[in-house]
Amino acid sequence: MRSTSCFAFSMAALLGCGEDIEIPRPRTDDNPVLLWVGDTADLPMCPDGRLDYWDGWADVRTAPQYQNECGTCACSPAACVLPDMVKAHEAALCADEGIEVKLADAADPPGHCIKTSPPVPGDAFASVTIGPPTMAPACQASAQFTPPPLGGTFARACPWTGEYRTGFDGLVCIAPEHDGSCRPGFSARFEFKEKIRDARTCTACECGEPVGGVCVADVLLFSDTSCSDMLISINGIGTEEEICYGAPADSPLAGARVVFARDEPGTCSPKATVSLVDGTIESGATRTFCCSSEEIIYGNVDN
Incomplete structure (x- = not known):
């Protein structure tokens, strides 16, 4: 008896399955990874709990709805x-x-x-x-605020374990060729800067x-x-x-x-009505990923 099962990455829809589907597999010298990409800084754990991951981001900034503000300053009474x-x-x-x-x-x-x-x-x-x-x-004065959330695109690259995984919502990716191009089968291209740290603070009230x-x-x-x-x-x-x-x-x-x-009690007015975001995010070098089809990431055929 012959059966086929296919699993889709969340970034695209599940495709129909067929016996002749050719699933691209990375070569051992391609530095392969499983790459998760999303719009939240709440990154998933790597398969098998691996900790040797790489985190990156792109177009990161304070989420627009916060207008670079941490919060409204207030003052307690003078007792x-x-x-x-x-x-x-x-x-x-x-x-x-x-x-x-x-x-x-x-x-x-x-x-x-x-x-x-x-x-x-x-x-x-x-x-x-x-x-x-x-x-x-x-x-x-008001307690010290924490910076508002960041908006942008976030990524986590986990080590490739040698097989496609259904429990991790990510693409299989390899490094680009020497000329910077992505080889066939891994044509979905992503670029992220390495995430160093969020060095933003909030001005004191x-x-x-x-x-x-x-x-x-x-x-x-x-x-x-x-x-x-x-x-x-x-x-x-x-x-x-x-x-x-x-x-x-x-x-x-x-x-x-x-x-x-x-x-x-006496009353006090804040010297500034709003606590503002101060400082920046710190990023490292840009890393390019060439990824497998954004649609099929896993398939198997059982005889």
């Missing part, structure tokens, strides 16, 4: 920041250098009761300096100075660690400068609460 410490003074009117009492944990979350560190005994606490809330000095915004805090100080016996309530502290308050006589400082009275 308000609660006071993170006070100074407890042994002298009235904040006349001495004072001891720093940290309030950093009071902002997470705002308003919860914290133990002051260190606690201040009543005989060493006559006045207190309250630092102002602050606004972040800068806004955070930058933000201008913060504008607007209002940051106002209330600071409540307590003589106990459970924040139930309030000593001082200092309300409406703006960002202008630190202020001094007197403390009740012989009262220790052991707890605190810090909250926002107004939390309206």
Whole structure:
């Protein structure tokens, strides 16, 4: 019994099969390869997982729909920041250098009761300096973008294994003759430059100075660690400068609460509205492939 099967490469249609089809085969000194060609940089694996392949491309550029742009720049708000410490003074009117009492944990979350560190005994606490809330000095720019996809024609040349393969969507190709021509049976000609690397980057987004915004805090100080016996309530502290308050006589400082009275972050505008593609792709020498018919790439006859 005699049967014939034919398989077609994706670049062309399946042809009818016949017993007398002559399938071109490369010579051993033709440097034969299996060549995949497509419009995506997502290249297939070579047959048998071979890693000794050659990658190339032609007419490669940033895909036109991206207009050489990576993305639109944006800036986060300039956040308000609660006071993170006070100074407890042994002298009235904040006349001495004072001891720093940290309030950093009071902002997470705002308003919860914290133990002051260190606690201040009543005989060493006559006045207190309250630092102002602050606004972040800068806004955070958009994360660094990655370049948009490349458009063009891409190729991967895999080693010829000595037989036509149905599991790899490619043409069988050989090197051109010494005069640059392609011999009969391998007349489909392709030229690609070697793919070295995509060296494109995206310009960084930058933000201008913060504008607007209002940051106002209330600071409540307590003589106990459970924040139930309030000593001082200092309300409406703006960002202008630190202020001094007197403390009740012989009262220790052991707890605190810090909250926002107004939390309206500042805003920043991007210095450039768009992050642009910067740099180029790097290519090597041009390589020419002479390939078998773009239609039939495999056939066999079983007797």
